[in-house]
Every structure is written in C-alpha cells, then in structure tokens.
Amino acid sequence: MRICWVSPRDIVDCFGDPQFLKRNRAFAVEAEPLVIADKNFSVGMPFAETDVCKAFHQVCRDGGEWVDTEFWTRVTGQIQSGLKKWGCSNEEQFKSRCARLNRLYASIKDKGVLPKANGDQIKVAIDRLGHPLFVDGRHRLACGLALDVEQVPVHVIGRHEVWQEFRESLVLYGDRHRGVYQRIDHVDLQDLPYSHGDNRMPLLKKALEGYQTAGKHLMDMGAHWGHYSQQFERLGFRVTAVEKHETFYQVMERLRVATRSEFKTVQEALERVPLDDVDVILALSIWHHFLKTPRGLRRLTALLKRSSADMILFEAHCPDPPGQMANAHWNPQPDEFAAFIAEHSGLAEVTRLGECDNGRMLFRLQGEA
Numbered sequence: 001m002r003i004c005w006v007s008p009r010d011i012v013d014c015f016g017d018p019q020f021l022k023r024n025r026a027f028a029v030e031a032e033p034l035v036i037a038d039k040n041f042s043v044g045m046p047f048a049e050t051d052v053c054k055a056f057h058q059v060c061r062d063g064g065e066w067v068d069t070e071f072w073t074r075v076t077g078q079i080q081s082g083l084k085k086w087g088c089s090n091e092e093q094f095k096s097r098c099a100r101l102n103r104l105y106a107s108i109k110d111k112g113v114l115p116k117a118n119g120d121q122i123k124v125a126i127d128r129l130g131h132p133l134f135v136d137g138r139h140r141l142a143c144g145l146a147l148d149v150e151q152v153p154v155h156v157i158g159r160h161e162v163w164q165e166f167r168e169s170l171v172l173y174g175d176r177h178r179g180v181y182q183r184i185d186h187v188d189l190q191d192l193p194y195s196h197g198d199n200r201m202p203l204l205k206k207a208l209e210g211y212q213t214a215g216k217h218l219m220d221m222g223a224h225w226g227h228y229s230q231q232f233e234r235l236g237f238r239v240t241a242v243e244k245h246e247t248f249y250q251v252m253e254r255l256r257v258a259t260r261s262e263f264k265t266v267q268e269a270l271e272r273v274p275l276d277d278v279d280v281i282l283a284l285s286i287w288h289h290f291l292k293t294p295r296g297l298r299r300l301t302a303l304l305k306r307s308s309a310d311m312i313l314f315e316a317h318c319p320d321p322p323g324q325m326a327n328a329h330w331n332p333q334p335d336e337f338a339a340f341i342a343e344h345s346g347l348a349e350v351t352r353l354g355e356c357d358n359g360r361m362l363f364r365l366q367g368e369a
Helices: 018-023 049-061 071-082 090-109 138-146 161-176 198-206 227-234 246-258 287-292 294-306 336-347
Strands: 004-006 013-015 034-036 041-045 122-126 132-136 152-160 180-182 194-195 217-221 238-242 263-268 280-284 313-316 349-357 363-364
Touching: 004 041, 004 132, 018 132, 034 132, 034 161, 049 090, 049 138, 071 090, 122 363, 132 138, 138 152, 152 161, 152 227, 152 263, 152 294, 180 246, 198 313, 198 349, 217 227, 227 238, 227 363, 238 294, 246 263, 287 336, 294 336, 336 349, 336 363
Parallel strands: 013 132, 034 152, 122 152, 180 194, 217 238, 217 280, 238 263, 280 313
Antiparallel strands: 004 152, 013 041, 122 132, 313 363, 349 363
C-alpha cells in the first residue's frame, strides 16, 4: 500500500462496517484498495463523537484524567465482562495501556504523526463522494486532531464503486495527456502524474503578504479542475471558480465536493461573468487565448475595463517559441502583456513575482503606483 497524506480534519466520519473490510482482506499490507459495492458501503458516526477522540481531547489536551472519560468507562466495563482489550484483562493493565497513550501523544506532539515502519498506518475508505472515512488507527488520528497537526499518513484500503469509477476516469485522462494538468490535492488522487506542481503558490502567497484576505472575493478565471480555487479558499478568500469547458467544469465540481471545498463554481465564458464585487482576479495562463484573434483582443479589453478589482494576479504565456500562438493576432512579451493589462484595468503598479518552472512569468497588478 502506498502512503497518502491528509489533514486529520478531512476525516470526518467513520466507515460503518470495518469487519466487512477485514473479512475481505482489505487490511492486508500487500492488498489493493477494495472496490465496495453500494449495498456494502455504509457511513457510521462522526469520528469526533467517538469516546476515544473525546478522551484524547479531555486528557491530553485539556489535562483531565483517563478514569473520568467515557472511553475508560466503556473499556473497563468490557474487561469486567470478560473481554480482553489490547491485551488487558484488568483495570491495572488498562491503566498502563493509557499511560502508553500519553506517551504516544507526547511523541506526536514532538515529532508529528510519522509513518509506521511496519506499514500499519491509519486506514481510511473513500465514500461515493470522495470523502475519506475512518477505518482503523483511532489513537493516532485522535492525537492528530487533538494536536491540530497539518497532515497524517494514511492507507486507503477501500473505495466506493462510484468513486472508483471517477478515479479511473482521471487515471485514463492522465494516461492520454501525459499526466493531469495540475497536482490534485486529494488523499486518493495524490499519486496521479501531473504536469504542474505547486511552485506558483509560494510566489502568489508572498504577493498577498499584508493583504486582508478574509471575506474578500477572488475570481479564478479559467479554473480548470479547481486546484487554485481550493488553495485560495484556504487562505480565507470567498472564491468563484469560472470554467467554460464542460468536462473540466464537471470534474472541478466533483473535486470540490470530494475536498469539502465551498468555493462557487460557474460554467461560463470569461467575458460574460459579472465582475462588480470581485476584489482579486486570478488569471493563470489563460488570457493569452484572447489574443489569437482581433475579436478576442477586444473582448479582453472590455473585460479589463469592466473590472473593479483592486488586485490582479496574472501569469503570462511564453511567446518564444510561439507554439499555439504561432498564428496569433498578437503575441506580446510578458512585460508588454502586463503593461496592456495595467493600462486597461487601471491597476498601474505592476510587480514581477518571479518565473515559474514552466518558464512563464507571474505578475501582481495593484492600484495607482
């Protein structure tokens, strides 16, 4: 099994029947994720409501005692009825077990949740919408949540048949196009080969230093599958993702749901979307398509004049070699293109943010210099 990384906050609910997965050998280290028919797939309670998760918050985070938790009451009751729990057959042994949980918490607080050498990671199953459901490894997940760690290592051991079909369609797309366009920030899609990584995001985040993002409206023009819409939502923006291409739009909407993102999606031509309340425009390698014809250039000019944004984050195309711009009406150099945008948007302060690994230049345009 490959190790995947996910925010523990993304693992909201539990899988309803872990024993079904065990019976079908999904727990075996060498096993491929089990494809689960809808009739065998059920969703259980929220993980945060389990007594284990509550106990770690109560004891390790808030300084309480194990004996005062629902977890202690349940497990000691099971031991008293004759069950062995984690090798414990009496309360004293279980008390020692809880002391080890304290040490686990301290280790994770110091080092984070590290992959286990024996391959026994937190286990999840993916539901029909693409949400990871908890299956096994509750102590480590509870620690991760109590400590608010960024990511935990997991093994995906099962997939709903509907999600499996969607995943396979993305794999097939990647095979046909030498990888998907952009890295997909989803626990079960991290392994898909991609053309573009995240080297643009550090430059874009730096460009926003000092800018109050909370509640501001960012429009992602030509959002493709929504990767940057997802990332900018995490920065506090209220995001609208605009994508005209029908298939790209449908994939973006599926991924938006799968990642529990809340950005708004719009399937429309860029020149037709309202811009009245947009504070920031994100236009990464998209506006040069307008330059291929005189009509397209007029449309871009009109779009920029309609904008009331106080910032534009813009990535220019590479004019040399011309490639797809070989017969374009206008194929400007990056700085020339940025100056054109500044002239027609009224954002006169143009800053070069840096060159990405694809050779394309990023710019920030703001108000009067």
